[in-house]
Amino acid sequence: MTLFNSLLxxxxxxxxxxxxxxxxxxxVANGLSARHPHVGMSANHHGQLRKRVSHRHRKxxxxxxxxxxxxxxxxxxxxxxxNSNDGNNNNNNNNNNGGNNNNGGGNTYTPxxxxxxxxxxxxxxxxxEWNVDASRLVSPRTCITYNWDASNRxxxxxxxxxxxxxxxxxxxxxxxxxxxxxRPDRNYPWIAFLNEANEPGQANVDVGxxxxxxxxxxxxxxxxxxxxxxxxxxxxxxxxxxxxxxxNSLGDWEKPDAISLHWYGTDFDSLxxxxxxxxxxxxxxxxxxxxxxxxxxxxVPCSIDQGSFAAQAIAFLNSxxxxxxxxxxxxxxxxxxxxxxVRLIDPGSGNANSxxxxxxxx
Numbered sequence: 146m147t148l149f150n151s152l153l154x155x156x157x158x159x160x161x162x163x164x165x166x167x168x169x170x171x172x173v174a175n176g177l178s179a180r181h182p183h184v185g186m187s188a189n190h191h192g193q194l195r196k197r198v199s200h201r202h203r204k205x206x207x208x209x210x211x212x213x214x215x216x217x218x219x220x221x222x223x224x225x226x227x228n229s230n231d232g233n234n235n236n237n238n239n240n241n242n243g244g245n246n247n248n249g250g251g252n253t254y255t256p257x258x259x260x261x262x263x264x265x266x267x268x269x270x271x272x273x274e275w276n277v278d279a280s281r282l283v284s285p286r287t288c289i290t291y292n293w294d295a296s297n298r299x300x301x302x303x304x305x306x307x308x309x310x311x312x313x314x315x316x317x318x319x320x321x322x323x324x325x326x327x328r329p330d331r332n333y334p335w336i337a338f339l340n341e342a343n344e345p346g347q348a349n350v351d352v353g354x355x356x357x358x359x360x361x362x363x364x365x366x367x368x369x370x371x372x373x374x375x376x377x378x379x380x381x382x383x384x385x386x387x388x389x390x391x392x393n394s395l396g397d398w399e400k401p402d403a404i405s406l407h408w409y410g411t412d413f414d415s416l417x418x419x420x421x422x423x424x425x426x427x428x429x430x431x432x433x434x435x436x437x438x439x440x441x442x443x444x445v446p447c448s449i450d451q452g453s454f455a456a457q458a459i460a461f462l463n464s465x466x467x468x469x470x471x472x473x474x475x476x477x478x479x480x481x482x483x484x485x486x487v488r489l490i491d492p493g494s495g496n497a498n499s500x501x502x503x504x505x506x507x
Contacts, residue, residue: 259429263307263335263469264288268462269504270472271306272436274479278495279303282476284505289470291435293340295321309374311337314348318362326362329369337405337435338363339376343387348376352390359391364399375401377435380408380419392427400430403469407436409483411448413457424467433470434462440484451486455503473504 262268271290273279279290280303289307290297295317297308310333312321325333341347342355350358355376363373376391378384384407392400404427408419416437424432439447439454447454455473462471475481476489476497489501497505 259431261431261469266463268468268470270433270435270470271476272472272474273476273490277476277478277490279476281495282490282497282501282505286505289335289472291337291472296324307334309333309335309337311340312362313340315350315358321362326366333371335372335374335402336363336366337374337377341379341384341407342376342391343378343381343384352387352394355391356394359395360399372402374433374435375404377405377407380406380410385423389426400428403431403433405433405435408434409436409438409441409474411439411441411445413439413449413454413461416458417461420462420465420468424465431469432467433472434468435470435472436474437471438474438483438487440487443482444484446484446486451500452503455500456507459504459507476501 267286267288269286269288271279271282271287273282273292275292275294283303283306287306289309290303291309291311293311293313295310295312297310310321310325312318325331325336338359339348339350339355342350367373375388378388388404406423408416410416420432439451462468473489474487475483478492480488489497489504491498
């Protein structure tokens, strides 16, 4: 019996050890998951990437004070409503996107000023290719110039005009850093970020990616007093949905200082209706119409005389409370599929043609 009892005790002890090891196994697995974040990550992991980007740059921005300069428009806009009145509002300032203005250390941000004219009653923007001598196209009505690029090379260094560098697509981020981010001596008042973000042939990024890029590359510039122009979108339903979702995905102080829109169509009424609709969607922020023309792609002509369209558009845009800048297309050599009727310069001389002169001087 003594031998039997000894063997039984040894067996019970072995079973006890094996049970304890089995209970400890999940702790080892959880430890691996904690050290290697990809373990247990969902197939769609981009949301986690965006959170990491947002968290890093939120702390980086909150370490400094936001600019407090403001300006006002001559016409009173509707009462600001905060978020857009259309689209899905998925912000609510609770998604780790910087919507909370307090960083826990007592420093707070003041949201950027809403609205305000850029150059007083001068609203004309000069959108031209870098190889066009823009200095020959300046009029007393011209406020800003841009060239879908991040460098004001050559004739774009025009005294009296605001040059607006742009990250037109992800491929020119290097140039943007070389000529803007790493050159604080240049003191650009504004930057533009992403050209036609909803379009496959242009910047072509989804809203979530654009929000992460905005926080990473654009928002830090606000600490240098630079104002931020939103990604531009087309006037299609997809473009409207894109910019509304982008705007609503940002916290209050993250929102752009002005909204960039493009419009192409074949009649003036469509332009007027689009601007009137979009001007009420962004909490009182003003609009830069950074491209527009009476044409559809490819090569569809205006339904009315281009001069008649220009006369109506100029009067409407100059008087609209929400429009700070409008830049007709195109002071360019390559119309890129637009109808020839929208051409604003003579391809040979580079001087403004009759239609271009209407926008510049009327």
